[in-house]
Amino acid sequence: MKVGPVRQLAAAALAAAVAVAFPLFGHAQAIEDLTPGNDKAALWPFGNPKETKTSAGYTTNRYLLASGAELAATFDISTSRIVALEESWAGNDNGPSAGFGDFRFGRTTLTDIRSRTSSNGILYKQVTPVGADQSGAINFSSFYDVTSSTNVVRFVTSIDRAALGRLSNRYGERAYYYTGSAALLRSVTVATREYLEKSTGTDRVLDSRYTSVSWAPAVEATPAKPAISLARIKPSQLPVFRIYDGPRNFPDFTGRDSKFSMYRTRITNGMTDGPTFAGEYSVIQIGCGTSCSFVYVADNRTGEVFNAPVGGEDNLSLELRYEVGSKLMTSQWGDYNANKCFVQFYSFDDGEWTELLKREVGTLDACMKTVVDNIQ
Incomplete structure (x- = not known):
């Protein structure tokens, strides 16, 4: 070029x-x-x-x-x-x-x-x-x-x-x-x-490809179409009814959870402080390069480890929001090829993820804001 x-x-x-x-x-x-x-x-x-x-x-x-x-x-x-x-x-x-x-x-x-x-x-x-x-x-x-x-x-x-x-x-x-x-x-x-x-x-x-511009008179912005307000999606809508406070039960990295053994130290350390999500789970986010990270969710009660539905090269600049008293996980991430920023909501129930809503919130620069700012 x-x-x-x-x-x-x-x-x-x-x-x-x-x-x-x-x-x-x-x-x-x-x-x-x-x-x-x-x-x-x-x-x-x-x-x-x-x-x-x-x-x-x-x-x-x-x-x-x-x-x-x-x-x-x-x-x-x-x-x-x-x-x-x-x-x-x-x-x-x-x-x-x-x-x-x-x-x-x-x-x-x-x-x-x-x-x-x-x-x-x-x-x-x-x-x-x-x-x-x-x-x-x-x-x-x-x-x-x-x-x-x-x-x-x-x-x-x-x-x-x-x-x-x-x-x-x-x-x-x-x-x-x-x-x-x-x-x-x-x-x-x-x-x-x-x-x-x-x-x-x-x-x-x-500049190459240069052409002069025709003056464009000011136009009124087109009103946005009504849409579901992201601020209306709240953790309290997906509550858990018990928060686990028993002993830590760590993953079986030589058996059931062996496919996660490469990150055993990071996962184990991430569970040390007990549940942070959905009543009994710990969320562990691990970097994989510039703006890249992947996520695991580990059960403090059973020790079982699960993959999160977002992370890696497809979800760069990933930011997560979650609470111990709710099954709702909110993610924000950028699609670098499309120059877009997305907010995506999931429910996590008994090891199963359900996508609730995905919304484009702007170009990549929107991901410079926090997820809290973008869902207000």
């Missing part, structure tokens, strides 16, 4: 930092109903700016919007014409519309942007495509010419320091491959190319 210069430079920059065709629409390029070329008088509905700065013949006004986002509008003092509009958002997940198609701040990812545009965009040689800020976050800049105009759009996505730590802890050396689905949209800027290149320079390189 041919790798373009933007992809090569971006990968190299991120490796150092982490070492810790749109459908055709009109080309209004509107942000908050404003477009480059408007007279500055179009800013009056926003009231008094919270900040005003003037430099080199241009004035930038900043406004705090009711949605919690911030709008920065820059105009040429000599002509009173707007040359750049930036909408940004610094809140938590699930922010407001970004004013471009179905993109939303804090929800749309770098992977989404690359998928919709089919490339990494334009590399301005004076702009680092990937860089860290003072907070420790990693920021990605993606530039694209806007079809049928002289404007350029810039999408900035970001991974904060905490999310970077979770990526590194979960994926180790493979963390780079999952940054796209973890970098969330933080700002959208549309500017005249003439004004933009006063700061970026005119020297630029196009």
Whole structure:
């Protein structure tokens, strides 16, 4: 596969930092109903700016919007014409519309942007495509010419320091491959190319497969279809009526449980503190490589060992939730090939597993959250 210069430079920059065709629409390029070329008088509905700065013949006004986002509008003092509009958002997940198609701040990812545009965009040689800020976050800049105009759009996505730590802890050396689905949209800027290149320079390189983008007016999100709330599935719905408190009876690794003898020490140690699941069982989770683990369930009363229904290469980044007083086991795991995160519920009764529900909760970045967060 041919790798373009933007992809090569971006990968190299991120490796150092982490070492810790749109459908055709009109080309209004509107942000908050404003477009480059408007007279500055179009800013009056926003009231008094919270900040005003003037430099080199241009004035930038900043406004705090009711949605919690911030709008920065820059105009040429000599002509009173707007040359750049930036909408940004610094809140938590699930922010407001970004004013471009179905993109939303804090929800749309770098992977989404690359998928919709089919490339990494334009590399301005004076702009680092990937860089860290003072907070420790990693920021990605993606530039694209806007079809049928002289404007350029810039999408900035970001991974904060905490999310970077979770990526590194979960994926180790493979963390780079999952940054796209973890970098969330933080700002959208549309500017005249003439004004933009006063700061970026005119020297630029196009990524392989690059095409300009047609501006996509903001659309309302499609309401989600009703579904069973994961929060309604509770351990108390599958109670056990007795918790075993007798002596530990360890597996027969030379007979009935001999197929588990390779892990006899891990299983035996896992049973030492007594039952942790379904009244009389201990859950033992054993690592098998980066983000990989498999699970056994051992009966403290009989010593019998059972395989769990999840684990191994098919269920990476596996997280389990269970209680001693319930037969319910909740698992969360990632399908790396499909770039999806799943939550799956099972009942365990007399050595038999019954799948109750399996639900996709997002792309792989959703697995960076705990299972408790994803079922709320």
